[in-house]
Amino acid sequence: MKRLGRFLLFALAGVASAPIQAAVDDSLLLMLSGDEKMVSIASGTPRPLSKAPSVASVITAEEIKAMGARNVYEALELVPGMHVGISGSEGQKPIFPTRGIVSLQDPQILILVNGHGIKGLTTSSNEAGLYLPTEAVQRIEVIRGPGSAIYGADAFAGVINIITKRAEDQHGVEFGLRGGSFNTWDSWAQFGKHFENGWGLFAHVGYSKSDGDRGRIITSDLQSSLDTLLGTQASLAPGPMDTSYEARTAMFTLDKDNWTAHLNLWQTPKSGTGAGIANALDNQGNGDVNKYQFDLGYEDKNWRPDWTFGTQFSYLYTHIDYHLGIFPRNALLPIGADGNVSFTPPFNLVSFPDGLIGVPGREEKTTQFDVTLNYTGLVRHAWRFNAGVRKEDFSARESKNFGPGVIDGTIASIGGTLTNVSGTPFVYLPDTTRTVSYLSVQDEWAFARDWALTAGVRQDQYSDFGGTTNPRLALVWAARQDLTARLLYGEAFRAPSFAELKTANNPANLGNPSIRPETIKTTELAFDYRPSDKLWGALNIFSYDIEGLIDFVPGPAGNVAQNAKNQQGQGIEVEAHWQALPDLQILGNLAFQDAKDKATGLVVADAPRKQAMLSADWKIDSDWSLRIDNFWIADRPRAAGDTRAAVADYVWTNLTMRYVQKEQKWEAAFIARNLLDVDAREPAPTSIPNDYPLPGRSLMLELRAHF
Template identity: 45%
Template sequence: MYFSLITRSIFCLLMFYAVNALAISLEADDEEALLSLYGDEEMISLATGNSKPISRAPAIATVITAEDIKEIGATDIDQVLETVPGLHVARSPRGYNPIYTFRGIFSQFNSQVLMLINGIPITNLFAGDRNQVWGGLPVQSIARVEVIRGPGSAIYGADAFAGVINIITKAKEDIAGTEVGGRAGSFNSWDGWALHGDSWGGFDVAVMLEYGDTDGQRRTIDEDAQTFFDSQFNTDASLAPGSVNLQRENFDARVDISREHWRLRAGLQRRQNVGTGAGVAQALDPSGRFASDRWNADLTYHNPEFFSENWDVTAQLSYFNTSQEVEQNVRLFPPGADFNSAPGIDFPEGVIGNPEVFERHARFKVSTFYTGFEQHQIHAGTGMRYGDLYDVKEVKNYEFDFETGLPRPLGGLRDVTGDLSQVFLRERDRKNYYVFLQDVWNFANDWEFTAGVRYDHFSDFGDTVNPRLALVWATRYNLTTKLLYGRAFRAPSFAELFNINNPVAIGNPNLDPETIETVELAFDYRPSNALRLALSLFHYRWDDIIQFVSDPGTSVNVAENAGRQKGFGMELEADWALTSNFHLLGNYAFQHSTDEKTGKNAGHAPQHQIYLRGSWEFLPHWRLTPQFNWVIDRSRTASDSRPAINNYSIFDLTLRRTAIKRHWEVAFSVRNLFDSDAREPSPAGNPGALIPNDLPLSGRSFFGEIRFRF
C-alpha cells in the first residue's frame, strides 16, 4: 500500500488526539498585535477555494504579487517561480521546456505539477504537460501567482500532485487606467505590452496585449546524440559543437469583462518560430520550428448570497483549445545521419519528423460554501470535463526498425496522417466526472480542522478517491502550527496510454494513475510586524510511477507502473523589513529523495537550494534589487555513471526608477551578473547520456525597459 497501515493509523490517532485532547482555549489574543502582524498579510484562495490568510490556510503556500514580479525584473514566469522555496526550474532538452521540480519530484514531461490560469487547468492530454510547444509565459498580465507545495487533488483533481501553480491575470482594478511599455536586451530580445482597465457602460473591462520576439541564448552543446551515432556508424553528421536553438515569437491577448455576479474572460496565446532547444531527439537542429495556438474562454457566475447570506455559489463553464504544430521541418537527426539500414547514406536530408496534435477541452463545475452552521464551513461541488485529442497529423521520412530501435528510410517525405501503421498516436478523448466535499470545523478557540475528499471517474482508466486532512492551530497570537495530510493522483497521458509505432515509447492502455501521499508539519512565526519566519517539514511516498521500460528480448520500451520513490525534507523562509527602505527576503530548501527500486538517490533535483533577495529604496523613487540563487548537490540517477553535476549560483541585479514626471518608469536588469557556467542535467541514456555535458543555461544578459501610465 502507499503508506503502511501502521503509519496511517498512527497519523490518524495523532490527528484525532490533537482535536480532542489539545482543544484548549488560549488567553485572549492581543487584538492590536494581531492587526499589526496580520493586517497586511497576503491572502490565498488556492488552498481551500475561498480566500484565507496564508498563515491560516490548510496548505504550505506562497503568493507572489505583480509588484514582486516587477521588483526582480522578471520577464517570464520561470524566473518568478524560481523564487519559491522547494521549487526548482530544471530544463528538458526539447525546446528547453521548464520542469517545475517540487521537493525532488522530477520527470521529463513534468506532468506531476498542475498549472492553472485563473483556476482553470491548462494541462494537455498528449503529454500531460502544459504543451510540448510551451514558448514561455510573459508576466505583464499577471496580477499574482499562488503556489501550493504538496498535494491538491482533494480540491483540484488530476495532476495536483507535487504542487499547484495558479496564475491570476489582471482585472480592471489591477490596471486602473492604461499602461504601455517596452523592453529590449540581450539575444536580440524585444518585448512590448499595452494594458487597459476601465469601466464601460456599467461593465468592468480589462484588456491586455503582450508581444515578444527573441533569438534566445546561444550557449554551446559540445556533444549530442548524433555524436554518439557518428562514433557507432563511422559518420560525421553531428552539428555539435553547436548552439542551442531557443528563438521564439509570442503574442498574448486577454480580456476580462465583469458585471455584478457575472465574469467573462477570454484569451489567445500564440507561439510562433519556436526553436527545438537541444533537439527533439537530443541531436542539434538549428532549423526546426514549432508553433502553437492556445485559445481559452470562461464564463463564471458568482453570488455570495445565492439563497441567503449563508450560501456562496459559483458556477463556471470554460473552453480551451490548444495545438502543437510544425512551422519548418523538424529533424530528429541531422543531414548525413546513417544507421546502416540501407546501402549509401540513409538520410542525406536528415531524419525528419513533423508530429502535430490538436486538442479541445470543455469544463463545467458548480460549487458552494455554506456557512450557516456555527462552527462549520461546508464546501461542496461537482463538475465534468471533456477532453478531445481530435486531430493527429504527421509528416516524416522514416519509420522505426523494431529490431534495432533505430530509424530507417521511408522512401522520402510522406504524409502518414491517418495511417495507423505509421502515425505516432491515435485520436482519443477522455471524460472526467467528479464530486468533492470539504468541512472546515472551528471546534475550539484558535483551532481549525479541515477534512475533505474528492471522487473522480475517468472514462479511460477508472475511479480514484483522494482525501485531505489539516489541523491548523493558532498557538499564539504570532505563531501558527499546521499538521497536514493529503493524497493525490496523476492521470496517465495519452502518450503513455496510446503511443504507437515508436519502439522508444509504446503506450499501455492498462496503466493506473500515479499516486502520492504526503505528511507535512509547518510553523508560521511573526515575532514582530517587521519579521516573518516559516518552517515546513515534509515526507512523501510516490507510487506507481509511469516509466517506459524495456520489453525483455526486444528493443521496445513499454509504459508501465514501474517506479516508487520516497522523500523527506524541509523549507525555511524569512521575510524581514529591516528599515522602511530596506527589505530582505530569503529561503532555504532541503530534500532527499530515494528511488526505491535501486535504493539510490532519485537524482536530478537539487538537495539544497538557497535564495536571497534584497530590496533597497536608496533614494526616493529609486530601488535596487539584488537576488541570489544557489543550486547545490544534484545527484545522478542510479543508471547514470556521470559524476554529479556541478553546483551553480546566479546573481541578478535590477535598478528601477519610478514616478518620472509622474507617469514614466524605467528599469535596467542584468541577469547572471558574474556569467556563471550554470547547467541543468540532461537525461541519462543507454549506454550513456546522449548530451553528456548537460544543458547550459544563459550567461550574462542585460535588459532595459520603459513604462508609461496614464
C-alpha cells in the same frame, strides 16, 4: 518515513499542550493579521497564508515587477523547494522539480490560469514553446504538496495558479518596451477601466522575440556518438542550442456584478528545439504553438440564506505543429523493419541526406463545466460542495520520412519527401476522447477557539481507467497571535496521459493501456511565526510516499510505459522575510530534500537536494529601487549507471534597478540576468555529456509609460 511521521505527531502534540480556549466563530480564527497575504488556491476560498490548509506561496504583481521577471517561469524561482529547470523533451520546455519529484515531461505539477487548466493532453504537462509573460499577471499562487482533493488529476507535487489582472488592477493605459542581449525584445500595451454601466474591462496585447543565447554550446550530442560508431560526420556539434522564439499574447477580462469572463490567447509561431528532440542538434526544427482559453464564471454570494452559489464554464483549444529534424542531414541510421530507428538487430543502415524528419501536430479541446456551493448555516462550519464534468478530445496529424507505412529499411537512401500518415494506423497517437466527472466535499470546522480542522474528499471518475478517491485533512492551531501550527495530510493522483496510454509507431516510446494512475500520500508539519510587522518566518517539514510512478521501461519492442517506480521522500523548507530598515527588505528561503527509490534505496537523480534563495529589495529613495536575487542550486546526483560527476552546483544572481518618475507617468529599469556570468547547467542524458548550458549574462533596458 515512519520515524518522521511519529516525530510530526509528537511535535504537534507538544505544541498543543497549552489550554484550549472557548470556541468562537471561524471568522475570528481566520482573521487576517497585519498585511498578511491571502491565498485562495489552498481551500477554494480566500484564507491568510498562515491559516491555509496547505503549504502555499503567493507572488504578487509588485514582487514580479521588482525582481524584473519577464515570464512566469522566472517568478516561480521564488517558491521554496521548487526549482525551474529544463527538459530535453520537446525543445527545452520549463519543468518544475519539486521536493525531489522530477520527470522528463514533468506532469506532476498542475498549471492553472484563473483556476482553469492549460496543460496539454498528450503528456499532461506544460507545453514546450508556451510563453507566459508577466505584465498581465496580478498574482501567482502556488501549493507545494498534494491538491487533488480540490483540483483532481495532476495536482500531485504541487499546483500553480496564474491569476490575471482585472479592471481595478490596471489604471488607464500602459505601454511597455524591453530589449537587450540575444536580440531579445518585449513589447506590450494594456488597459483597465470601469465603465458607468458597471462593466469592468482589462485588456492586454504583447509581442516578444529572441534569438536565444548562441553561446549555449553543445559540445557532443547523440549524433556525435553515431558518427564515431559509423564513421560519418553528420553531427552539428559542437554547436549552439536553438532557444530562439517569437510569441504573441492577448488577454482580456470582463466583469460585472456576479459575472466574470476571461479570454486568453497565446501564440508562439516560432520556437527553437533546444538541443533537439532526440538530443541531436537540429538546425531545421521549429514549433508552432497556439493555445486559446475562454472561461465564464458566475458567483452569487447571497443566493440563499447561508448559501453561496457559483458556476463556471471553460473551454481550452490547442493547435500545435512541430517541424523536427530529429537527426541532421547526411545522418546514417540503423533502421528496423518497422521503419523506425532501432539499435537492436536486425536492422539496415540507411542514409538520410535531408535528415530524419518528422512533422507531428495535434489538436486538443477541453471543455469543462462545474458548480460550487458554499454553506455556512451550521455554527463554526464552512461547507464547500463542488461537482462537474470535463471532456477531453485529442486528434493527431503527422508527416514524416520514416516509420511504419513509410519505409521498411530496405532502401539504402531516403530523401526529404514526407508521407502524410494522418488518419492512418501509422500516426504517432490515435484520436482519443476522455470524459471525467468529479464530486468533492469539504468542511472547515472551527471546533474550538484558535483551532480549525479542514476535512475534504474528492472522487474522480475517468471513462478510460476508472475512478480514484483522494482525501485531505488539515489541523490548524493559532497558538498565539504571532504563531500558527498546522498538521496536514493529503493524497493525490496523476492520471496517465494519452501518450503514456496509447503512443504507437514511435522510435523511442510506446504506450500501455494497462497502466494505472500514480498516487502520493503526504504528511506535513508547518509553523508560521510573525513576532512583529517587520519579521516573518515559516518552517515546513514534509514526508511523502509515492506508488506507481510511470516511466518508459525497455522491452522487446522498445521502451514501454509502466508503473515502474515507487518513491519516498522527506525534507524541510524554511523561509523568512525581514524588514531590516524602513527602506530595505531581506527575503530568503532554504530547502533540503531526500528522495529515494523505495526498491533500490538509491537517491532520485537530477532533482536538487539543496536549494536556497536570498534577496534584498532596497527602496533607495522615492524614485529609485534596487533588487538583487541570488539562487543556489546544489547536490544533483546522477542516475544509477551514469558515471559522470554530479551536475555542478551554481549560484545565479539577478539584479533589477528601477526608476519611477514622481508623477508615475513613466518608469525605466535596468535588468541583469546571470549577472556574474556563471557557467550553470541543467541535467541532460548521457547523449549530452556536458549537460544543458543555461544562458550567459544578459542585460536589458525597460521603459513603461502610463496614461
